Amino acid sequence: MKNALLHTLKKTTLALALGAAVAAQAASATELTVYTAVESDDLQKYAQRFNQAHPEITIRWVRDSTGVMTARLLAEKDNPRADVIWGLAATSLLLLDDEGLLEPYAPAGVEKLDPKFVDQNTPPAWVGMDAWVAAICYNTIEGEKLGVPMPTSWEDLTRPEYKGHVVMPNPSSSGTGYLDVASWIQLWGEEQAWTFMDGLHDNISRYTHSGSAPCNLAASGEAVVGVSFAFRAARLKSQGAPVEVVFPSEGLGWDMEAAAIVKGTQNLEAAQTLMDWAVSREANELYNEGYAVVAMPGVAKPIENYPADIVERMIDNDFSFAAVNRDRILQEWQRRYDGKTEAR
Amino acid sequence: MSTSSPVLSISAWRYRFSSETLLKLLFLLAALGLMLIGLVFPLYTMLLKSLQNSAGDFIGLANYRHYFSTPALANSIVNSFFIAILTMVLVVGLAFMCAYGMTRTCMPGKRIFRMLTLLPILAPSLLPAISLVYIFGNQGYLKALLGGASIYGPIGIVIGMCFWIFPHALMILVTALSNSDARLYEAARAMKTSAFRTFMTVTLPGVRYGLISCAFVVFTLAITDFGVPKVIGGQYNLLATDIYKQVVGQQNFQMGAVVSVILLLPAVFTFIADRWVQRRQTAQLSARAVPYQPEPSAVRDWTFALLCYAVAGIILLVIGTAVYASLIQFWPYNLSFTLQHYRFDGLGGSGWQSWFNSLKMAGSVALIGTLVIFTNAWLVEKGQAFAPLRQAVHLFSILPMAVPGMVLGLAYIFYFNHPGNPLNLMYGTLAILVLNTLIHFYTVCHLTSMTALKQLDPEFESVGASMKVPFWRTYTRVTLPVSLPAVLDISVYLFVNAMTTVSAVVFLYGPDTRLASVSVLHLDEAGYFASAAAMAVLILLTSMVVKLLHAALTYLLLRKAQVWRHR
Numbered sequence: 001m002k003n004a005l006l007h008t009l010k011k012t013t014l015a016l017a018l019g020a021a022v023a024a025q026a027a028s029a030t031e032l033t034v035y036t037a038v039e040s041d042d043l044q045k046y047a048q049r050f051n052q053a054h055p056e057i058t059i060r061w062v063r064d065s066t067g068v069m070t071a072r073l074l075a076e077k078d079n080p081r082a083d084v085i086w087g088l089a090a091t092s093l094l095l096l097d098d099e100g101l102l103e104p105y106a107p108a109g110v111e112k113l114d115p116k117f118v119d120q121n122t123p124p125a126w127v128g129m130d131a132w133v134a135a136i137c138y139n140t141i142e143g144e145k146l147g148v149p150m151p152t153s154w155e156d157l158t159r160p161e162y163k164g165h166v167v168m169p170n171p172s173s174s175g176t177g178y179l180d181v182a183s184w185i186q187l188w189g190e191e192q193a194w195t196f197m198d199g200l201h202d203n204i205s206r207y208t209h210s211g212s213a214p215c216n217l218a219a220s221g222e223a224v225v226g227v228s229f230a231f232r233a234a235r236l237k238s239q240g241a242p243v244e245v246v247f248p249s250e251g252l253g254w255d256m257e258a259a260a261i262v263k264g265t266q267n268l269e270a271a272q273t274l275m276d277w278a279v280s281r282e283a284n285e286l287y288n289e290g291y292a293v294v295a296m297p298g299v300a301k302p303i304e305n306y307p308a309d310i311v312e313r314m315i316d317n318d319f320s321f322a323a324v325n326r327d328r329i330l331q332e333w334q335r336r337y338d339g340k341t342e343a344r
Numbered sequence: 345m346s347t348s349s350p351v352l353s354i355s356a357w358r359y360r361f362s363s364e365t366l367l368k369l370l371f372l373l374a375a376l377g378l379m380l381i382g383l384v385f386p387l388y389t390m391l392l393k394s395l396q397n398s399a400g401d402f403i404g405l406a407n408y409r410h411y412f413s414t415p416a417l418a419n420s421i422v423n424s425f426f427i428a429i430l431t432m433v434l435v436v437g438l439a440f441m442c443a444y445g446m447t448r449t450c451m452p453g454k455r456i457f458r459m460l461t462l463l464p465i466l467a468p469s470l471l472p473a474i475s476l477v478y479i480f481g482n483q484g485y486l487k488a489l490l491g492g493a494s495i496y497g498p499i500g501i502v503i504g505m506c507f508w509i510f511p512h513a514l515m516i517l518v519t520a521l522s523n524s525d526a527r528l529y530e531a532a533r534a535m536k537t538s539a540f541r542t543f544m545t546v547t548l549p550g551v552r553y554g555l556i557s558c559a560f561v562v563f564t565l566a567i568t569d570f571g572v573p574k575v576i577g578g579q580y581n582l583l584a585t586d587i588y589k590q591v592v593g594q595q596n597f598q599m600g601a602v603v604s605v606i607l608l609l610p611a612v613f614t615f616i617a618d619r620w621v622q623r624r625q626t627a628q629l630s631a632r633a634v635p636y637q638p639e640p641s642a643v644r645d646w647t648f649a650l651l652c653y654a655v656a657g658i659i660l661l662v663i664g665t666a667v668y669a670s671l672i673q674f675w676p677y678n679l680s681f682t683l684q685h686y687r688f689d690g691l692g693g694s695g696w697q698s699w700f701n702s703l704k705m706a707g708s709v710a711l712i713g714t715l716v717i718f719t720n721a722w723l724v725e726k727g728q729a730f731a732p733l734r735q736a737v738h739l740f741s742i743l744p745m746a747v748p749g750m751v752l753g754l755a756y757i758f759y760f761n762h763p764g765n766p767l768n769l770m771y772g773t774l775a776i777l778v779l780n781t782l783i784h785f786y787t788v789c790h791l792t793s794m795t796a797l798k799q800l801d802p803e804f805e806s807v808g809a810s811m812k813v814p815f816w817r818t819y820t821r822v823t824l825p826v827s828l829p830a831v832l833d834i835s836v837y838l839f840v841n842a843m844t845t846v847s848a849v850v851f852l853y854g855p856d857t858r859l860a861s862v863s864v865l866h867l868d869e870a871g872y873f874a875s876a877a878a879m880a881v882l883i884l885l886t887s888m889v890v891k892l893l894h895a896a897l898t899y900l901l902l903r904k905a906q907v908w909r910h911r
Contacts, residue, residue, distance in 0.1 A: 033855060040870060041690040060855045064592075071595030079763050081772070141677070142482075173593040206496060206578045209593065209869045216871025221483040221676055242677055338416050 030270040031058045035073060037066040037175055038087035038257070039212060039231065042290060046086075049286050050277055057270050065210045066092060066175025073101060073262075083265040084274050085126075089175040090256035091182070093119075093126040094323035102126060103261040103268070107275040117256065117295035126260035127279055130291035133314060134180055134253040135230040136246035137218040148224045153249045154184065157225065158199030166203045167214040168227040170338075172330050175255060176211025176229045181329060182322040183253020183315050194336070201337050219243050231290050234305035245305055251315040255322070257291075364815055365729050372733045375720040379740035381767070382783040386755035387747065393758050394601035407602045417586065417599075421606065424583040427498060428567035428610075431505045435513045435562045436555065438506070442655055443517035445648030447524075448547075450640040452649060460656040463663055464508045466887035468844040468861045469571035471880040472507040474868060475665040476500050476576055478877075483676040496578030504572035507662055509565045510655075513558050520554020525633035553621055560618040564611050568748035570847040575868055583607040584847070587750045591757075591851065601758070604751040615746035663884070670878035685878040694863040694875075699882055702860035705777050706842035713782045713789065714835040717741075721793030722823060726805050738790075745787035749847030756780055757851050772854025780852055781842045789834040796830030797823070828901055836894040840887045 038046060040063055047059045062082065064072070070092040073082065077099065085093065085102075096102055097119070106123035117128030136157075138150050148165050151157055157166055169177030184193040205223060208214055214226030215233050219241035230252075233245040259278045261271045277283055284296040292306045293314075302308060397403045412418050445451050446458065464472070479486050480495035480503075493499055528550075532542040548555075570584040577585055583603055591600035673680045688695030720741065724734045744752075760771045770776040800823065808818035824831065846861040853862055860883050867876035 040694065044690050062855045067594075068592060071593075075595040075597070079761070170593070205494075208871075210871065213869065213871040216873070220674070220873065222477070222481055239674075240678070241674065334416070 029056055029058050030267050031060055032083045032267055032270050032274060033060045033062060033081060034084045034086050034274070035062050035069050035082040035262075036085070036087040037063065037069050037089070039290070045289075046286065049282065050274065053277055053280075053282070054273055057273060059274075065169075065173050067171070067173040067178065070095065074099065077101060080262050080264045082262045083267050084259065084261055084271045086259045086274065086278060087129065087257045088259075089179070090126065090128060090258045090319050091178070091323040091326060092175070093258050093260055094319060095326060096260070097125040098323075101263055103263040103265065103271075105261050105272055105275055107272070107279045109276065110279050112281075113279055113295045114297050117258075126258045127275070128256040128258045128295045129278065129283070130257050130287040130295060131254045131293040131314065132176070132179075132257060132291060133230045133293070133310060134176065134183065134248075135228060135233045136248060137215040137226040137228050137233045137236065138244045138246050139218045139221055139224050139242055140244055141242045142221045142224045146224060150244060151225060151246055151248070154196070155250070156248075157203060157227075158196060159203075162203045162225060164203065164205045165224040166200070166227065167206055167208060167217050167223040167225070168200070168204055169211045169214055170207040170209060171333055172338075173209050174211040177207075177227075178326065178330070179229075179253045179255040179322070180227060181333060182325075183251070183317070185329065186253075186318060186321065187250055187315060194332075197333075198336070207337070215243070230292070230306060230310070234303060235290070237305045247307060247310070247313055252310070252313050254293075254314045254317055256319070257287075368723065368727055368729060368815070369733075371719070372723055372727065372730055372737060375716075375723065375737045376733065376740070378716070378720075379737065379743075379783075382779055383740065383744060383747070383752075386752070386759035389758040389762070390601050390604060390751070390755040393598060394605050396598060398596075398598055407598050411599065411602050411606070416581070417603070420581045420583050420586050420603075423498075423581060424567050424607075425610075427501055427505070427573075427582060428563050430498075431502055431509065431566040432559055432562045434502065435506050435509050435566075436517075436559050438655065439510055439513035439517050439558065440555070441648070442652050443514055443521050445652050446518055447521040448636070448638050449645045449648045450638050451645045451652065453653070457652050457656055460659055461511050461514055462891075463511075463659055463884075463888075465511045466840060466844070466891065467508070467663070467666075467884040468846055468864060468880055469504070469508045469569055470575055470846065470861070470864045470868065470876070471666050471884065472504045472662050473500065473572045473575035474669065474864075474873065474877050474880060475662045476504055477873070478665050478669045478675065479662070494578065496576055497580040500576035500578075501573050501580065501582070504576055505566050505569055507659070508572070509562050509569075512565060513562050516558040516561060517551070517554055520551040520558070522635075523633075524550055524636040525630070526636040527632075527634055529636060553624065556621050557618055560614045560621075564614050564748075567610055568607065568750065568847070570750055570850075571865070574865060584748070584750050587754060588850065591754060597754075597758070600754055604748075604754050607748055608746075608751050611748050611751075612746045619742075666877050666884075667881050670874055670881050672874065675874065685874040686882070688875055688879070691863075691867065691872065691875060694858065694866055694879075698858045698863040699860045699879070699886075701774070701857055702843055702883070703886070705774055705781065705857075705859060706839045708774070708778045709781045709785075709842040710835040710839040712778065713785075713838045714831055716782070717786060717789045717834060718793045718824075718827070718831055719819075721790050722797060722819060725794055725797040726800075726802065726823075728805070741790040742787055744783050744785075747784075749784055749845060750851075752780060752784055753848035753851035756848070772852075772857065774857050776852055777849055777857060777859070780848050781845060782838070784845065784848050785838055785841045789837060792830055792834055792837075793827075796827045800826060829898060832894060832898050832901070836890060839890050843883055843887050843890075 036043065043061050043063060047061070050059065051057070066089045069088055073085070073096055080101070093102065102125040104121060104123040104125045107127060110118060110124065110127055113127065119125045119127065136151060142148070143150060146165065148161055151162070156162070168180070171177035171181045181197070184196060187193070188196065208217070211229055212232040214223065215228035215236055217223040218226030219236045230245065233243065237243050237245055259275060261268070261275060265271050279295070281296060281299065284294045284299040287294045288300050292300060292303050292310050294300050307313065394407055395402060395404060397406070446454050476495055478484060480490050480500070481487070484495070490499070528546045529542065532546055568584055570588065573580070573582045573585045574588065583606060587600050587603045587607065590596045590603060669675060670685050671681050671683070673682045720737060724738045724741070727734050756776065759765065760768055760776055762768060770779070804822050805815070805818060808815065808822070844861060846865055849859055850862055850865065853859055860879055864876050864879045864883070867879060
């Protein structure tokens with residue numbers, strides 16, 4: 001009896017102590033507002049992995065497509081609401097850095113990353129995470145039914161048999177859309193690239209808000225060909241969608257997902273903790289679950305539905321060109337294609 | 345108190361400055377303050393923004409010149425009017441025939457038809473658009489019916505809008521057609537007037553104001569709707585979707601403000617025209633009128649019954665498609681059933697969290713909104729003192745109806761996100777969503793409250809005052825309980841609209857306050873079509889449950905609180 005009582009008492013004390021510990025932790029927990037364009041089905045996973053190492057920091061995600069997040073950060077320039085950017089296109093971060101929106105910081109262990117994935121300044125304004133690569137989703141069932149062959153190159157998409165069957169992301173809202181446009185310009189030069197896009201535009205059935213939507217539309221048969229990116233294409237194929245992932249022969253546009261601290265954050269210490277983790281080996285292994293090319297050399301393992309030689313197929317991307325000319329290219333794109341009033 | 349004897353004027357003076365009147369004054373000022381902060385200041389800020397460049401310098405009409413010289417933008421005006429007028433013609437025509445069937449024939453199944461036609465109101469306007477993709481999209485099961493035309497564009501927009509605007513039109517026309525004088529029809533019959541002539545000379549003139557009002561309402565709803573064209577509009581640009589594209593897609597706030605002002609114009613114009621028409625409508629029906637009782641006529645009854653059943657069938661088909669879409673593994677290649685889309689796995693803020701946020705928001709709007717709006721209406725109607733102030737509150741209470749949701753939402757960004765505004769603490773919180781939704785749907789609730797209050801004898805207040813009972817006691821003990829049916833109507837109206845609205849709140853949610861309706865939009869945008877359908881269905885079910893609870897509660901409370909009516 002006495003024993004039982006003692007036992008209960010012990011239990012209660014333990015519970016109280018635990019409760020106090022939890023309460024103390026809750027009180028000291030820092031909330032970080034993190035802006036991101038990482039695919040939404042992965043956000044929970046990212047936060048969980050980070051919290052395994054740092055349970056004391058809570059992440060509040062704000063997610064939208066790359067263009068939207070970039071524009072939002074620019075719009076909030078005088079009144080920043082984000083602490084950290086984790087997973088936004090490097091071209092966008094270059095732009096934000098030019099506007100003086102980033103707080104330079106060298107995360108612990110940054111020297112282990114491939115130097116190509118780190119901002120050239122010291123300390124760097126941003127650090128890269130992984131590369132995301134353009135790809136085409138082709139619906140095999142609908143392609144056969146409608147007599148639309150599987151494309152092998154970008155140039156193929158301007159052929160008449162693709163008329164009304166191609167979907168592509170709008171480059172002003174989607175980072176994937178912009179890396180496509182920027183890579184075509186780098187591959188062929190301005191003039192030829194715009195001629196190509198004029199031809200492509202005639203075959204486009206619609207421009208979507210997000211970069212993964214074209215692949216989703218192709219997977220569900222609403223479109224035959226979706227210009228999208230490798231991550232989404234490979235994932236949908238693994239999930240059993242009747243899509244073939246096409247890596248066009250001319251070369252693959254790509255952009256880097258990167259992380260940075262927003263200048264003026266009230267939680268600098270926690271932000272630095274997150275940055276330290278974002279360059280760690282665990283983080284790079286996490287990125288590798290979706291992306292074939294990651295910032296830390298020697299980490300990447302091959303991924304299902306990706307070609308083994310994907311690095312060789314990626315174009316020699318000039319990020320500063322893509323960043324500096326972003327506004328001009330998008331203006332021109334809108335002038336040419338955004339006023340498409342006729343539905344097809 | 346009308347005499348001018350010194351004693352009485354002193355008591356009048358005292359009355360004027362007694363604590364009770366002071367309290368009333370405070371309440372009225374608070375009501376006015378709510379309208380200024382929730383409506384007038386934000387709209388004014390938006391108007392200013394449309395005259396500034398991105399750095400905030402005044403540049404006159406330069407933004408407007410740019411707008412009208414960019415065909416890609418200005419084309420949307422023509423598109424929006426085309427869609428709105430086409431929708432208006434279709435919906436008013438169809439709703440008139442159905443309303444005629446419900447009021448002027450003996451068609452069977454009127455009650456169930458009426459209940460079914462309420463369904464579209466309980467879902468966000470995104471739902472019909474999502475369903476239409478499954479019905480008429482490239483993989484749609486009835487695609488053949490379109491004969492090669494694409495559902496993405498004007499066709500889809502018009503069908504989707506007809507679906508969710510139809511119930512609004514039907515309610516107005518049923519009311520209009522119910523008020524008829526049977527004596528006119530008797531006279532027509534006595535004079536052996538043909539049925540067609542009777543229809544043209546008796547029926548139509550009798551409902552002409554209802555018809556005009558209905559046309560205005562449909563036009564306004566169609567030109568301001570955002571959900572349908574967002575999902576199914578394809579590359580067909582409309583004013584409402586342009587605002588979203590400019591603001592969210594490109595963060596070009598100035599151009600967003602310009603498009604908003606342009607969208608505000610037709611909405612305000614139809615609003616003024618409608619007020620003018622409604623003023624002329626009064627006392628059309630004399631006290632001696634005899635209600636029209638239709639007599640059975642097999643051919644006529646069944647013709648209208650079949651028409652109405654067809655309409656109900658389409659409503660069920662559209663809703664059924666959304667439910668089906670949410671339960672299918674992977675349309676159109678794997679048709680096995682699953683509940684996994686309702687788990688919203690790994691979709692973070694777009695999942696159940698957003699549904700809880702919506703519940704919280706809708707509950708708060710229903711609770712706070714009902715109290716505030718009804719009390720304000722009471723002050724306006726029964727307040728006695730401060731007539732000019734009461735008039736002002738009344739005027740401001742009617743204005744929100746003329747402001748499209750997209751415009752109100754954008755105006756809130758400008759006003760509440762201004763660094764110099766102390767209220768910017770509200771930005772991104774649930775509070776701003778509640779305030780915005782309350783104002784957005786204020787007018788209908790205000791008018792309902794006024795109607796209910798006008799039915800109460802002003803003697804209640806006089807008796808209360810003469811018994812030295814403070815006005816708030818009369819209000820809580822008599823006015824509120826007696827008006828309970830109207831109060832409950834208002835709260836459920838607010839709840840359902842808060843649950844389904846997407847236009848205004850799409851600009852205002854924060855990382856922790858994403859709403860279910862906004863999630864539907866984002867899920868669809870990112871290509872998670874089945875999850876988008878699941879969330880839309882979830883909203884529909886929530887509204888249905890609340891509506892049923894409301895019916896049950898009204899029934900119980902009426903029995904309990906309104907026993908006095910039977911004495």
